[in-house]
Amino acid sequence: SQQGEEDPQALSIQEGENATMNCSYKTSINNLQWYRQNSGRGLVHLILIRSNEREKHSGRLRVTLDTSKKSSSLLITASRAADTASYFCATRRGSGTYKYIFGTGTRLKVLA
Amino acid sequence: EAGVAQSPRYKIIEKRQSVAFWCNPISGHATLYWYQQILGQGPKLLIQFQNNGVVDDSQLPKDRFSAERLKGVDSTLKIQPAKLEDSAVYLCASSYTATNTGELFFGEGSRLTVL
Numbered sequence: 299s300q301q302g303e304e305d306p307q308a309l310s311i312q313e314g315e316n317a318t319m320n321c322s323y324k325t326s327i328n329n330l331q332w333y334r335q336n337s338g339r340g341l342v343h344l345i346l347i348r349s350n351e352r353e354k355h356s357g358r359l360r361v362t363l364d365t366s367k368k369s370s371s372l373l374i375t376a377s378r379a380a381d382t383a384s385y386f387c388a389t390r391r392g393s394g395t396y397k398y399i400f401g402t403g404t405r406l407k408v409l410a
Numbered sequence: 411e412a413g414v415a416q417s418p419r420y421k422i423i424e425k426r427q428s429v430a431f432w433c434n435p436i437s438g439h440a441t442l443y444w445y446q447q448i449l450g451q452g453p454k455l456l457i458q459f460q461n462n463g464v465v466d467d468s469q470l471p472k473d474r475f476s477a478e479r480l481k482g483v484d485s486t487l488k489i490q491p492a493k494l495e496d497s498a499v500y501l502c503a504s505s506y507t508a509t510n511t512g513e514l515f516f517g518e519g520s521r522l523t524v525l
């Protein structure tokens with residue numbers, strides 16, 4: 299079963315613009331991670347945010363987490379054509395299992 | 411540092427045939443995962459190993475799928491007999507441990523087409 303859902307499902311922007319994608323999940327979590335997947339490739343870890351954190355930065359990436367709304371957002375600033383990929387959130391539940399459940403993904407296309 | 415290795419990258423079979431996928435995780439990683447990714451969807455966890463023991467296989471269709479991780483290193487995922495709906499990319503991932511900061515490292519995946 300999919301724990302998270304990303305929206306929008308697809309996003310097309312111009313190079314230099316910012317891209318924002320959102321992830322909503324259903325149960326309490328321990329942490330949330332964002333991954334990127336280029337076409338035909340495996341997933342690559344981008345950033346992890348713990349349930350007691352509200353915001354985290356890494357280079358051009360900014361992630362926020364709102365546990366009261368069970369949602370997270372990923373902001374990519376000054377996007378580049380190389381950012382074209384699918385982006386997935388993955389959540390680990392708050393207790394018990396250590397497994398990570400992936401969302402449905404946002405397909406980002408950055409136009410040069 | 412070598413990444414997660416998977417083979418074969420591509421496989422085409424007819425329904426009711428069998429297929430096996432192999433994964434070699436990053437050296438020292440105790441936890442190994444097999445995910446199934448159907449086109450346009452997110453990865454779905456099939457099975458998770460901690461060393462050579464199964465942690466979670468609740469979504470593994472055990473009537474046709476099997477997986478093993480002998481000696482706690484390499485792993486093999488087998489499908490027998492395959493169905494049309496098994497067409498997907500099978501992703502192997504590993505992490506140092508299954509604990510709180512468990513970033514997953516993925517292989518390139520094995521794309522299966524069932525005709």
